[in-house]
Amino acid sequence: MKLCKLLGMSALAIMLIVVVGCERKITTEGDGDTQFTDCFTCHGDEGVLLAARGEWQNSIHASGTSVDYTNRGGRDCTQCHNHQGFLEYVETGAVSAPYNNVSAIHCFTCHAPHERGDLSLRVDDAYTLKNGEVFDHNEANLCANCHHANYNVEVIADNQPISNRFGPHHGPQADLLIGTGGYEFDGEDYGSTLHASEENLANGCIGCHMGNPEAHDGYMIGGHSFNMVDEESGENLAGVCEGCHDMDEVEGFDYDGRQSQVDSLLDTLGTLLYEYGIVDDEFVALTDTVADGDAAGALYNFVLVEEDRSHGIHNPQYITDLLETSIAYMESALITKKMVAERYRPLAAH
Numbered sequence: 450m451k452l453c454k455l456l457g458m459s460a461l462a463i464m465l466i467v468v469v470g471c472e473r474k475i476t477t478e479g480d481g482d483t484q485f486t487d488c489f490t491c492h493g494d495e496g497v498l499l500a501a502r503g504e505w506q507n508s509i510h511a512s513g514t515s516v517d518y519t520n521r522g523g524r525d526c527t528q529c530h531n532h533q534g535f536l537e538y539v540e541t542g543a544v545s546a547p548y549n550n551v552s553a554i555h556c557f558t559c560h561a562p563h564e565r566g567d568l569s570l571r572v573d574d575a576y577t578l579k580n581g582e583v584f585d586h587n588e589a590n591l592c593a594n595c596h597h598a599n600y601n602v603e604v605i606a607d608n609q610p611i612s613n614r615f616g617p618h619h620g621p622q623a624d625l626l627i628g629t630g631g632y633e634f635d636g637e638d639y640g641s642t643l644h645a646s647e648e649n650l651a652n653g654c655i656g657c658h659m660g661n662p663e664a665h666d667g668y669m670i671g672g673h674s675f676n677m678v679d680e681e682s683g684e685n686l687a688g689v690c691e692g693c694h695d696m697d698e699v700e701g702f703d704y705d706g707r708q709s710q711v712d713s714l715l716d717t718l719g720t721l722l723y724e725y726g727i728v729d730d731e732f733v734a735l736t737d738t739v740a741d742g743d744a745a746g747a748l749y750n751f752v753l754v755e756e757d758r759s760h761g762i763h764n765p766q767y768i769t770d771l772l773e774t775s776i777a778y779m780e781s782a783l784i785t786k787k788m789v790a791e792r793y794r795p796l797a798a799h
Contacts, residue, residue, distance in 0.1 A: 491562070502556070504672035510554040527551070529595035529620075532558045539572050539594070559591060582629045589653030593623035596654070598630045602749055605632060609745035611727065612736045616752030624753075625763045626653060631753055631771040632746030634778055640766040660689040677702070702762055707769070711754065711761030714772035718751050721779035725786065744782055747775035 491498045505511050515530040527534030528544045531551035535558055537544050560568050575585035576593040579601040584593040598617030617630065624630025628641030644657075661671040669679040670686050678685040678701070690696050694704050703709055719732035727748055728734050734752070739745040750771045754761070761768045 491568075498556075500668070501673045503668040504674040505556065507667075507669050507674045507676065510558075510675070513553040516551055516553050535595070536571075576623065578624055578630065580624075580630060582624075582627065584623045584627055584653075586626075586653030589623075589655050592654045596620040597623040598753070600749075602630060602632050602746070602753075605742055605746050605749060607740060607742040609739045609742050610737075611734050611739055611745060611748065613733050615734045615745075616749060617756060619756050621753050621757055622654065622759070622763055625757050625759075625768060628764055628767040631767065632743075632749045632775075633771075634743060634746070634774050637770070637774045639770045639774075642764050642766040644763060657686065657689045660686055702760075707765045708760040708762065711765075711768060711772065714769065714776065715751065715754060718747065718772055718776050718779065721776060721783060722748055722751060725779060725783055741782060743778055747779050747782075750775045 509515075527547050528538035529535060531548065532554055533548045533551050534544050535554070557563075559570055561571055562568050570588060570591045572594065573588055573590045575583050576590050576597065577583050578593075578597050579599065580603055584590065584597070586593075598621040600617050602617075617624070621630055626644060628639070628643065631639070633639055658675045658677060659672055668674055669682070670676045670684060676686075685701055687696055687699065687702055690702065690704060696704065701708075719728065722728045722744075723730060723732065725744060726735075727737060727739055727744065728751075732751070734748060739748070754768055754772060757763055757768070
């Protein structure tokens, strides 16, 4: 009987809405630059949010994958791994405690249209990296709040403890874009290809990852998907490079063979680190204490470039220099290690 009454009341409410109509107020208050004169500018059938939402649904942000890590490492993780933690971090500079119920990174993580009356970013201030260098590339500064090395490489020293989590964490892109954050060996020179320079892409990450220079089907690449490649179809946004590079003979992003070069250097360095005994055969760091701080620095550079995931594109010159100097050092360190082993090898029994 109670269920019948509830169903009857619901049906009556729906009929009243249909007959009488919904008096939904649309505010037009605000200053001239930030007001919405009509909510349906965004929320209507032709609203500007439809394409952005379609793209975002194909992003890693939307997958909810990062939410799995919310409570694994406590406060430092939650500031980037979910919506609630990021908002508290942006507003206060810290996160007070892990959250029990969280949501994935979504539209309102980066934008606050219902508070501000526009689609401006929540934060676009220059971001200071762990080593003190400043990342300042306009709207890309928002990205740098999470996509930065979570470790100050300058603290690496002799008797350095390492584990399978040793390194910059999973997002050192901001550091490498501006040519910093790697372990630099004394006496070596390090160049930089500033893809995020004012002359090139003033908005850093956004200039490429949100670019749509070519017509394509669906929402798999560019825009708010932030994807450069559709893993299923192979379609990519290599067209964003054509403003500076001749891409006619290149499929994908391996311009001038730089990605292939970086992958080869990574493999060489990983093999040397394995022979030295500080990574396993999958090139994952072992839990140990490394007496030689420079060897630990070479390991750091390996993880840094691998976790960047651009195969060198974010800063070809700096990344190549980091790998080549690391390889040179490890080759020398292996020779020294073998000489020491030979010197102290017990004499064979006669």
